[in-house]
Amino acid sequence: MEFKAFIEITRPHNCALAGVVGVLGSIVAVGHLPDALTTALVFLVVTLGCAGGNTINDYFDYEIDKINRPDRPLPRGAMGRRTAIYYSLLLFAVGLVFAYMINVYAFLLALVAYAAMFLYAWKLKPLPFVGNLVVAALTGATPLYGAVSVEHLGLAGYLAVCAFLVNVAREVIKDIEDVEGDLAKGARTLPIVWGKGNAAYLGAAFAVLTVVASFLPITAGVGLGYYAMVPVDLIILYAAYLILRSQEREAAHSSQKLLKVSIFLAVMAFLVAALV
Ligand SMILES: CC(C)=CCC/C(C)=C/CC/C(C)=C/CC/C(C)=C/COC[C@H](O)COP(=O)(O)O
Ligand SMILES: CC(C)=CCC/C(C)=C/CC/C(C)=C/CC/C(C)=C/COP(=O)(O)OP(=O)(O)O
Ligand SMILES: [Mg+2]
Numbered sequence: 001m002e003f004k005a006f007i008e009i010t011r012p013h014n015c016a017l018a019g020v021v022g023v024l025g026s027i028v029a030v031g032h033l034p035d036a037l038t039t040a041l042v043f044l045v046v047t048l049g050c051a052g053g054n055t056i057n058d059y060f061d062y063e064i065d066k067i068n069r070p071d072r073p074l075p076r077g078a079m080g081r082r083t084a085i086y087y088s089l090l091l092f093a094v095g096l097v098f099a100y101m102i103n104v105y106a107f108l109l110a111l112v113a114y115a116a117m118f119l120y121a122w123k124l125k126p127l128p129f130v131g132n133l134v135v136a137a138l139t140g141a142t143p144l145y146g147a148v149s150v151e152h153l154g155l156a157g158y159l160a161v162c163a164f165l166v167n168v169a170r171e172v173i174k175d176i177e178d179v180e181g182d183l184a185k186g187a188r189t190l191p192i193v194w195g196k197g198n199a200a201y202l203g204a205a206f207a208v209l210t211v212v213a214s215f216l217p218i219t220a221g222v223g224l225g226y227y228a229m230v231p232v233d234l235i236i237l238y239a240a241y242l243i244l245r246s247q248e249r250e251a252a253h254s255s256q257k258l259l260k261v262s263i264f265l266a267v268m269a270f271l272v273a274a275l276v
Helices: 012-030 036-060 062-068 081-100 104-124 130-149 154-178 181-183 190-194 196-213 224-245 247-273
Strands: none
Touching: 012 036, 012 130, 012 154, 012 247, 036 062, 036 081, 036 104, 062 181, 104 130, 104 154, 104 181, 130 154, 154 181, 154 190, 154 196, 154 224, 154 247, 181 190, 190 196, 196 224, 224 247
């Protein structure tokens, strides 16, 4: 067993980004950085939840990842599957302790989000489009988590809508990329049930909807720093063009990776707009 597998299986890049988005939700909700303890707790609850979710996801995806992602810790033998499930439950448990320290609403939302991640990995992922919506709803819940923690909504709702829409697009396009392994395991994802072409149109439509929604905060008078969103929108539109042009694995991989870059840049743009 490799120690680094305990970090790698959590996909720390996703968890860190998610934790920042949780704190960003608090900032845009109240217009300033919350107190240090609340900021730390929000970051930890989201990060630990995301880590537990990615770990339990790899536990249930073991057979499919042997085809699609053989380099991941479980299929390559760097960690045992039993260790993975206990590790994910520990991450969730610690996250819930921190959530309880914030307020009762933050505790309840964390409980629902953690349960949804477990249910997604265990039963919902193979359901056409339902799995995509669950993941996207969880990413949309992330900025809302920050808002619930400071008991105020502010602009966090706009952030949640953008997070939901862009992740629906990305999840559908990731399923187009993973068709080969999903077919081998009999998963009934949207591109398998509905066709890669139709799935590409749906993914591209949600990408365009994300660009439209990205202008909502301007209607609420967000700061000039927000114009950093313009290049982000251009990247999203190019990702939509790529998947409409070709639904081959390489094109889908480029498109979904571009959407991930847009997510990171958009989070930075929102941070600048919220703090400048
Ligand atoms: C206009 C615009 C794009 C606004 C950005 C909205 C926003 C705040 C998005 C952040 C969403 C979020 C909480 C991201 C956390 C990290 C993440 C990408 C989570 C979703 O992961 C599921 C995915 O299937 C994991 O796959 P992979 O990234 O390939 O490991
Ligand atoms: C709101 C709170 C408290 C936490 C939210 C935590 C976050 C950011 C969740 C976002 C969604 C997420 C990253 C869930 C983790 C598990 C997951 C859905 C991973 C995606 O797995 P697959 O759909 O199998 O795709 P891969 O091929 O990348 O494994
Ligand atoms: Mg998986």
